[in-house]
Amino acid sequence: MMLELVANATATLPPAISYSSQDLVTNLLVFIMATFLGVELIRHVTRLLHTPLMALTNAISSISMIAALIVMSETTDQTLLILATVGVALASTNIISGFILVERIVRLFKTKPKEKPKEKPTN
Amino acid sequence: MTLDPTYVLLIYVAGIILFILSLRFMSDVKTARWGGRSAALGMAIGVAATLAAYTIQRVDLLIGAILIGFVVGTPIALRVATTALPQRTAVSQAFGSLAVALVGAAEFYDYHTTANTFTLSVLSAEMILGFLTFAGSCIAFAKLQELIPGRPFVYPGKNFVSIAILVVAAAVAVFLVAEPSQTFALPIMAVFALAFGFLLVMGIGGADMPTVIAILNSYTGMSAAGLGFVLNNKLLIVAGSLDGSSGFVLALIMSQAMNRSFTNVLFGGVGAKVVKTAAGAAAAQARPVQSLSAGDVATILENARSVVIVPGYGMAVAQAQHTIKEVADLLQEKGIDVKYGIHPVAGRMPGHMNVLLAEANVPYDQLWEMEKINPTFPETDVAIVVGANDVTNPAARTKPDSPLYGMPIMNVDKAKTVIFIKRSMSPGFSGSDNELFYLPNTWMVFGDAKKVLSDLVAALKAS
Numbered sequence: 023m024m025l026e027l028v029a030n031a032t033a034t035l036p037p038a039i040s041y042s043s044q045d046l047v048t049n050l051l052v053f054i055m056a057t058f059l060g061v062e063l064i065r066h067v068t069r070l071l072h073t074p075l076m077a078l079t080n081a082i083s084s085i086s087m088i089a090a091l092i093v094m095s096e097t098t099d100q101t102l103l104i105l106a107t108v109g110v111a112l113a114s115t116n117i118i119s120g121f122i123l124v125e126r127i128v129r130l131f132k133t134k135p136k137e138k139p140k141e142k143p144t145n
Numbered sequence: 146m147t148l149d150p151t152y153v154l155l156i157y158v159a160g161i162i163l164f165i166l167s168l169r170f171m172s173d174v175k176t177a178r179w180g181g182r183s184a185a186l187g188m189a190i191g192v193a194a195t196l197a198a199y200t201i202q203r204v205d206l207l208i209g210a211i212l213i214g215f216v217v218g219t220p221i222a223l224r225v226a227t228t229a230l231p232q233r234t235a236v237s238q239a240f241g242s243l244a245v246a247l248v249g250a251a252e253f254y255d256y257h258t259t260a261n262t263f264t265l266s267v268l269s270a271e272m273i274l275g276f277l278t279f280a281g282s283c284i285a286f287a288k289l290q291e292l293i294p295g296r297p298f299v300y301p302g303k304n305f306v307s308i309a310i311l312v313v314a315a316a317v318a319v320f321l322v323a324e325p326s327q328t329f330a331l332p333i334m335a336v337f338a339l340a341f342g343f344l345l346v347m348g349i350g351g352a353d354m355p356t357v358i359a360i361l362n363s364y365t366g367m368s369a370a371g372l373g374f375v376l377n378n379k380l381l382i383v384a385g386s387l388d389g390s391s392g393f394v395l396a397l398i399m400s401q402a403m404n405r406s407f408t409n410v411l412f413g414g415v416g417a418k419v420v421k422t423a424a425g426a427a428a429a430q431a432r433p434v435q436s437l438s439a440g441d442v443a444t445i446l447e448n449a450r451s452v453v454i455v456p457g458y459g460m461a462v463a464q465a466q467h468t469i470k471e472v473a474d475l476l477q478e479k480g481i482d483v484k485y486g487i488h489p490v491a492g493r494m495p496g497h498m499n500v501l502l503a504e505a506n507v508p509y510d511q512l513w514e515m516e517k518i519n520p521t522f523p524e525t526d527v528a529i530v531v532g533a534n535d536v537t538n539p540a541a542r543t544k545p546d547s548p549l550y551g552m553p554i555m556n557v558d559k560a561k562t563v564i565f566i567k568r569s570m571s572p573g574f575s576g577s578d579n580e581l582f583y584l585p586n587t588w589m590v591f592g593d594a595k596k597v598l599s600d601l602v603a604a605l606k607a608s
Contacts, residue, residue, distance in 0.1 A: 046374075052382050059387070064390060083365045083366045088191060092199055105248070
């Protein structure tokens with residue numbers, strides 16, 4: 023019942039949950055290409071930055087917030103609404119802390135100051 | 146529906162491009178700042194487009210949840226010490242994986258009557274992955290925070306029990322896919338997945354954490370991609386698989402740096418033998434080592450022309466990175482060449498040592514990777530090892546019966562003089578005695594790394 027309503031309402035957005043096998047093949051293709059691209063990209067990340075990289079990819083994977091938002095908009099059940107809300111809270115915590123942390127760590131990396139090192143580095 | 150779907154999809158494409166660019170920016174320190182920023186922008190527009198396309202009735206809950214994210218997330222990010230970054234990473238993986246697992250469960254309950262077999266299978270797999278990663282990350286956090294012993298928890302038949310639990314979880318998942326109306330099975334599947342994740346990481350030792358954290362990172366990404374398949378959302382699929390492949394590549398780099406396979410890291414229980422070999426170490430104590438005071442070390446260093454510092458996890462534990470930088474500054478003022486040699490698995494997460502030293506204002510061009518620094522050791526006058534052990538053990542090259550044999554190491558033993566700063570003669574994580582201690586060109590300095598280095602600073606200043 024619920025799903026039909028949703029499917030009608032989002033007729034032009036790709037329908038969620040039960041979609042055509044053609045879409046499925048496209049999704050598999052996207053998944054495979056993105057995985058190969060990811061492997062190539064990560065192999066070229068300098069080892070200096072592996073720690074901020076992990077903070078960054080952690081934040082990126084919290085894109086699952088979008089899934090939680092979609093559930094929040096579609097469900098009518100109280101329990102499921104709460105599950106999705108908890109999902110949004112967890113994912114947004116990760117997103118916010120992840121991106122602030124990446125910025126903080128990356129700023130630590132500096133080149134050589136050509137003059138004498140400072141007396142009391144407070145950073 | 147307020148925003149035209151075509152625009153939503155186009156904004157998702159823009160988000161995908163920004164995520165890809167962000168990883169590209171991480172290839173160089175000079176562009177790295179844009180890495181975080183472009184991904185943040187991608188995330189912001191992706192979330193905004195979703196909110197514009199899907200009407201959320203309970204705006205109060207939405208705002209509350211995002212507010213919690215701000216209130217909890219901001220202090221974590223601003224206050225966490227660089228030494229505690231591995232723990233923070235474990236916590237964030239726990240949050241991320243719990244989020245995907247809970248959302249997956251919500252979708253299952255919501256759609257189980259109408260979804261097709263493929264969607265149900267992906268959802269079940271995604272939930273197993275999410276729940277096991279959640280439990281595993283919690284245990285990884287507890288081990289890194291030293292709430293529980295870092296030593297692997299092993300017992301006879303450990304791997305059999307773990308695999309059996311995973312098989313049961315998978316069997317329940319198959320049942321759920323076949324009989325989706327039997328939703329009572331979902332919590333059962335979740336409990337078995339949690340149990341598997343718990344036992345998996347309990348069986349892994351502290352020094353293997355870089356690999357474990359990377360693998361868990363990969364799982365979180367994979368389950369997010371799974372949600373993308375369920376919702377037919379390509380932004381989720383791409384972002385999830387970028388994270389999945391990132392964790393996978395990092396785990397591969399880590400395990401290659403230890404000359405071990407994934408399976409060995411996950412199921413080998415290396416380091417469990419520490420207790421058994423402690424007696425062996427006591428026996429080995431009889432072998433003579435040469436030890437020095439910090440003052441003697443200062444004299445040796447002043448007569449050197451090139452010095453390589455090799456840090457390990459012990460440096461992080463002793464919070465000695467700032468003191469190391471002081472020693473290096475004093476030496477550089479005397480015209481001595483100072484470099485840092487970083488082993489890929491030094492520390493408790495990938496790249497950990499680099500961040501600690503960068504925090505102490507060490508210019509990153511003085512941080513040398515193992516492959517680049519190793520050929521320079523024969524021309525190095527003094528190598529100083531601070532808080533590293535197994536990654537310097539020459540047995541990895543020479544003794545085929547050593548558990549370390551075949552692991553690429555820092556060839557500090559080839560330096561003209563080795564200064565080894567260490568608390569005691571206890572063996573490293575692998576449980577094997579370090580052959581380096583007994584070499585004629587090795588001098589041990591016993592004591593807390595920070596204390597020894599502070600004494601060294603005082604001695605260098607006095608001269």
